Amino acid sequence: MKNKIEELLAIISTKFSEIRETLPPGASDTAIARIEKETNLPVPQSLKDLLKITNGDEKWGESPHGFFSYFLYSCNRIIDTYNFFKERENQAYPDSVYQKDLVKNILYSTKRLPFATDGSGQYLCIDYDPAEKGIYGQIIYLPCGEPEPVSVIADSFDDFVDFLIDEYKNDRFYIDDERTEWDEEEWTEWKEDQQSDYSKVEIIFGHTRRNDWTDIADKYNKKKRIVSN
Numbered sequence: 001m002k003n004k005i006e007e008l009l010a011i012i013s014t015k016f017s018e019i020r021e022t023l024p025p026g027a028s029d030t031a032i033a034r035i036e037k038e039t040n041l042p043v044p045q046s047l048k049d050l051l052k053i054t055n056g057d058e059k060w061g062e063s064p065h066g067f068f069s070y071f072l073y074s075c076n077r078i079i080d081t082y083n084f085f086k087e088r089e090n091q092a093y094p095d096s097v098y099q100k101d102l103v104k105n106i107l108y109s110t111k112r113l114p115f116a117t118d119g120s121g122q123y124l125c126i127d128y129d130p131a132e133k134g135i136y137g138q139i140i141y142l143p144c145g146e147p148e149p150v151s152v153i154a155d156s157f158d159d160f161v162d163f164l165i166d167e168y169k170n171d172r173f174y175i176d177d178e179r180t181e182w183d184e185e186e187w188t189e190w191k192e193d194q195q196s197d198y199s200k201v202e203i204i205f206g207h208t209r210r211n212d213w214t215d216i217a218d219k220y221n222k223k224k225r226i227v228s229n
Contacts, residue, residue, distance in 0.1 A: 004161050005049045011168040016175055024074075027055035031075040038079045041113045041128055044137065044157040051075060069173070070116040070124060081114040081123070094143065098151035098217050099226060102134035103127065107144050114142070115157075121145020126157060141213040151217035163216070172209065 032051055035043050043051075056074030073081065088108040097105050111129030123142040130138055139154040154160040167173060179187070209215050220226075 004158070004165070005046060005053060008050075008161055008165050008168070009053060011165060015168060016173070023054040023072075025055065026052040027075045031055070035075055035078050035113075039082045039110075039113060041082075041111070041126075042137075043113070044126065046158050046161055047115060047126075050161075070118050072116050073114065078113065078115060081117070082110070084108075085112060085114065086110050092144070094150045095147040096149040098149040098214060099134075099221065100131065102131050102138070102152045102226070103140055103150055104129060104131050105150075107142065107150075112140070112142065122148075124153075124160075127152075141217070143212065146212070148212040149214065149217075151213055151220075153213055153216045153220055167209075 029052075032043060032048050035041075050072070051074075054072070056072045056077060085108040089110055090106065090108070092107045093105060094107050097103055109129060112125040112127050114123045114125045116124040121144045123144065125140050125142050127134065127138050127140045128136060130136060134152065135155050137156050138152050139157060139160045141148075141151050141153055143150065154163055179190075182190075
């Protein structure tokens with residue numbers, strides 16, 4: 001799977017160098033192993049490979065959204081958010097579930113491993129406690145800050161990486177960069193003082209999918225021949 005991760009990062013570097021340049025160095029094997037120790041949940045090899053190359057985004061909220069208009073969590077943030085879920089387990093329920101046979105009608109669970117966020121209460125998680133017809137390790141969109149449906153968007157983290165590669169290849173992401181409106185003086189100041197500091201620049205990393213991921217869930221349903229209910 002490492003080749004797939006390298007392919008994903010190569011596409012990001014080619015199409016959106018601003019995004020690639022904001023990503024920190026990779027995590028150690030010890031830091032990644034701590035995730036499994038603290039959560040008692042497996043970390044897919046493909047996610048390990050990704051974290052070894054870039055350890056999420058510790059400064060999320062201060063730089064462009066890392067990969068897919070979401071911030072990839074660092075090892076520490078995965079554990080911190082998991083503990084946040086643990087404190088609230090079975091205390092809240094989603095507005096709805098998009099595929100009721102695949103995903104359980106809960107929000108916070110110690111059987112869900114969060115790996116990314118939009119920064120305002122929506123998460124992407126690996127689901128290790130699916131509903132009767134779901135798949136162990138499936139990827140779900142988990143909206144805890146908006147009245148939106150929980151939905152399954154991929155069978156595994158490997159499949160999710162394939163989905164991202166396809167999205168990039170088909171130009172379903174874009175950047176709205178305020179620097180296009182800068183004058184010469186603003187450019188000069190940035191280059192001299194903070195050239196690599198993208199937190200000083202308003203860069204919005206957008207996408208053509210729906211914010212609630214239901215169009216991606218629809219594609220998943222079509223691929224799996226599932227009728228949403």
